[in-house]
Amino acid sequence: MTETESPAGPDATDRRKWLTPGVRGIGTASLLADVGHEIPTALLPSLLTSTLGAPAAALGVIEGVSDALAGAARFAGGVLADDPARRRKVAVGGYVTTAVLGAATAGATAVWQVGVLRAAAWTSRGLRVPARNALLADIVPAKMYGRAYGFERMMDNFGAIFGPLLALGLVAWLGVTWAIALSVIPGLLAAVAIIYAIRRTPRPTSRDRVPLKIRIRPVLKGGLGRLMAAVAAFEVGNVAATLLILRATDLLAPGYGTKTATTIALGLYTAYNLAAAIASIPAGRLSDRLGTRGPILVLACGVGAFALAYALFAVGNAAIVLLAIPFVLAGVGIGAVETAEHSAVAALAPKELRGSAFGMLATVQSLGNLAASGIAGILWSAVSPMAAFTYLTGWMLLALVGLGLSSRRGH
Template sequence: MPREDHRPPAASPPDPPSRAEGDERWLTTGVGSVGVTSFLSDSGHEIATSVLPGFVTGTLHGSAASLGLIEGVSDALTGVLKLVGGPLANDPRRRRRLATGGYLGTAVATGAIGLATTVWQVGVLRALAWSARGLRGPAKDSLLASLAPPRAFGRAYGLERAGDNLGAVVGPLAAAGLVAWLGVRPAIWFAFLPGLLAAVAITVAAREARRRHADGDREPIRLRFAGLRDAGLLRPLLPVLLFEFGNLAVTLLILRATELLHTGGRTAAAAASLAILIYAAHNAVAAVTAYAGGHWIDRAGPRLVFAAGAALFVLAYAGFAAGPSSWWVLCGFFALAGAGIGCAETAESALVARLLPDRLRGSGFGLLGAVQAAGDVVATVVAGVLYTAVSPAAGFLYAAGWMLLSLLGAAALAPGRPAAATAPRPPR
């Protein structure tokens, strides 16, 4: 008989590190689809937004006041619906349906504006489009967090913000070409096409999320404010609120540039055209900075990148307050503002994704969206009044002051350690 071998079996070699442990797998089909969704959707509604002033005042013979009312009501509804959509997006099944339906609803309502024959019809359709846009926001952001690995939240949200800002470059340029080729109404109809493609792209992302994650029990529809507080979200949101109190609508930047450029024999039309081109460059810088800032967030944390964004805005607004008339100097200040928004928006989204578990992220993104919307309305209204009643410099210095306070607030949070990197406590 052969002698029995009592030697212990040889140890098996360790498993090679999986691709999921490396950085090469953060850019999955789902993450990329969300970035493409933001690009397509923003391209579509920027086509309509660019044409809307001429359509309301020229084609439908409405007033500037009616246009302002339409935009004001629509923006307010966006903020309210983000807060409403947050608790709905806590549940994975609902968030997938909200994301797909929200993008489709925005596309249909935006394209239908081109069929309107009265100003009030434009107002209703714009409100519907912007309501769907607000409702889908927390669902899209929560969906992205479920698709990206935690170590790459910065890069994932940087890619999404880059897509959104690139859409703000392509949309106005496409609108100019469509108006020259087909006219105002057909240009608005064409806004439906990229919106429809955005709905298809987000559906691809939703299907990947469904394959990768079991749905589990259905989450109740509640804001879960106590859970957000216990997870440590409220304190880091204070610098965000201060930031948004100084985050002016870009229309004020374009107005300031147009006025400053209307010198030296340059006509008002030429000044306006040049200001719009500079604004397109602003969006391009924002796209590049958002993507680069996302990589920075994954190395240093959201707090530092957010503070950098606030500092860039302080410099940009100080420049607009000084009032240079040189186009290339103004382009530099627009670039600073673009870099600032690219850093700040990416950091804000990554902050929420890092701090909160999946079942609270919808509520967190909804609260963030409400803070952003409320702050932006206050910032633009107050600065606009100061701009008109006192001077343009007063309006921009007011906004710069809030940005400086935001910078100081971010610096005061957990020095040497990103606030968003702290381990969240279990929600109640």
């Protein structure tokens, strides 16, 4: 046994190098924050339609405006996060503000109040994303980015599972309004976790200061620019998971009835999130072991899983077991893709541009997802679900071509 190797073996030694208190703190923050904002998200339709008597269209407008503001905030958050000292403040402020504003919707007495609070909460959430991702890159060695980002993504995906389940329990116990109000607790605990992580990161010095400046062209140059182009192609085909749920519900309804079909579809969506959580760390470990091209190769594997999943959704099959396959494939795909995207950006971006690079990534993700869901929804209604998923599959194949060119040209 070498001096640096622990009695438990080299894997345990490696784990101590990347699964530091700071990484655990950031991962815990992601878990708790996701639980916190999934509760009001899951209960927002009921609050608007049942409690406030708003039409269903109000939900679409509020969510659309909120998502658009979140996308813009992610870009601005990237600019702020270039500076190591500023990114710490943005991260803490973002977690606290998102928790308070999200829970405050419980006290809304008018639809416009819900809209303002939801939009403000999503803006705060968008601002904190690049700061959190840049902080994670500050505290682990570059050769272990994959595992660290895989851990953070795993915790985030577990939050997406636990949040709606907790919402259901709270509603049954206390009702919709109190359930939303209590979402502030996990949200504020997430802020405590990010503070814990920050206190275990190297304190920035005056030499680390970066002036506040919008940097677009430097982020889109060289290998980082080629990566962003391939990621954009993927995200324009990365449809919201709600359309996957709708596809499953439509296929199952003739044989099971609408209510049972919806329940089964939500169960399949849980399998999607579970697959994403389970796949994240293995994807990160593989990315690290494959060296400098590891993130691109893992990203390509994830995109390939999506291409196959969408092709299966296009064909359509009402058997539950066969429907589970594309859900699991898409879950594995998103676990691999998100981990690899973050790892690749952390590796390719110069330290002084890391915040802007993560902000650009988050903006591309947000705008791409909006375009994917909008166009796929139009194709679904105007032509057929098969046409929508065939269109999405085409974008996955285009993204694979882009990743191949990026890998061939090097970084």
